[in-house]
Amino acid sequence: MSTSLRECLELQLLEMEMLFSMFPSKEDIVINGVNLLSILRRYLEGTSESPPPAIEFSVFVKTEDLKEKAEMHVYLPHSYPTKEPQLFVRSGSLDKLQHNDLNKCLASYVGSLDRGDLCVTNAIQWLTDNISSYVEKSKPTNGNETDLKEDSITFHRMWIYSHHIYRQELRKKILEYAKRLDLTGFCLTGKPGVICIEGDKERCEEFWRDIRYPNWKHISCKHTESRDVTDSMDALRLFQSFEELIFEAHGDYGLRNDYHMDLGQFFEFLRKHQSEHIFQILFGIEAKP
Known part of the structure; x- marks a missing residue:
């Protein structure tokens, strides 16, 4: 049996509440849209008939190797988690090639997970565990590599x-x-x-x-x-x-x-x-x- 829209949105709200417990600082998770979660709750409670806008937000991850926080932009289609979320990571600590590699590997990792299971928290953990290796790869080892980058x-x-x-x-x-x-x-x-x-x-x-x-x-x-x-x-x-x-x-x-x-x-x-x-x-x- 296919998962209903209401069931998907209930799972999305559950994961958002988990994320807020993981990232209590307002600077670490930023939602695009005013009162978006309140609109979602009203729909699930039956006080609003119109489906809410899709959830879109950014999570900021910091590790010792990063000069600044890495941002993971997240877009959840209404059918998530039966459909993959759209994720994109950006960081001032990475060059353009490493951005491409990191996002390709992240997409591959998310694609390997079971559909129907919540996976944004897993993706954030994967990013936290793996981004340091991409920072190391992006460091030039000699002047010639710097010239090529420029x-x-x-x-x-x-x-x-x-x-x-x-x-x-x-x-x-x-x-x-x-x-x-x-x-x-x-x-x-x-x-x-x-x-x-x-x-x-x-x-x-x-x-x-x-x-x-x-x-x-x-x-x-x-x-x-x-x-x-x-x-x-x-x-x-x-x-x-x-x-x-x-x-x-x-x-x-x-x-x-x-x-x-x-x-x-x-x-x-x-x-x-x-x-x-x-x-x-x-x-x-x-x-x-």
Whole structure:
């Protein structure tokens, strides 16, 4: 007999309570979403008929070999634990190759566990036990390896289009992710929504992967630009920081279908940052200055 949605969510709540007992500090486990567990409890108690949003959170793990805590990002589909959770680890103590190896091995480990059993706590323990070996592997043994690592850096820029960007929670998430990953660019809020990120290619791709959790509809990457660099990427950046853009709007904010950003102001912004050619790529029309 297949496990019901209610049974899956009950197990998810049980595991979350276990995690909070394991990580009592609010800094060690951070849930994405306001009152998410309260919404889940109300649904399980029968006081709310609508299924809650999928659980998404980050767990921060520290070992003696890490200069800073490693973050495990966790997304639990409604069908977890009958379906695998989506896990991704990032750490400032690892280079890009070791990030890839670590996450592949973590996925392999989780895939080897029995479906139907809770496994996030097991994955956290696996990470705690094994991440030190990846830190050791990532340490260069001579100057030549350091040079090779520097030679492999790729500067990347992504232009992302969305039908709209409104929710305060989502806007906060975009800003936090960009700053944490040392990406510059902007997020144009309203309708339409546009995001530009630039920086290390792997970090750009990580940002793109993370903001689409669980399933952001009507969003696509319209254009990318890449260039290999052997020195600082700062000279290639069009933006000095990551900021949120809010231009004048046409229409009633209360009626979101009628709330459109002033694209003329947006075109002027692009032109000031040597990016006016992107306007046609994003919107399919040629702007007239």
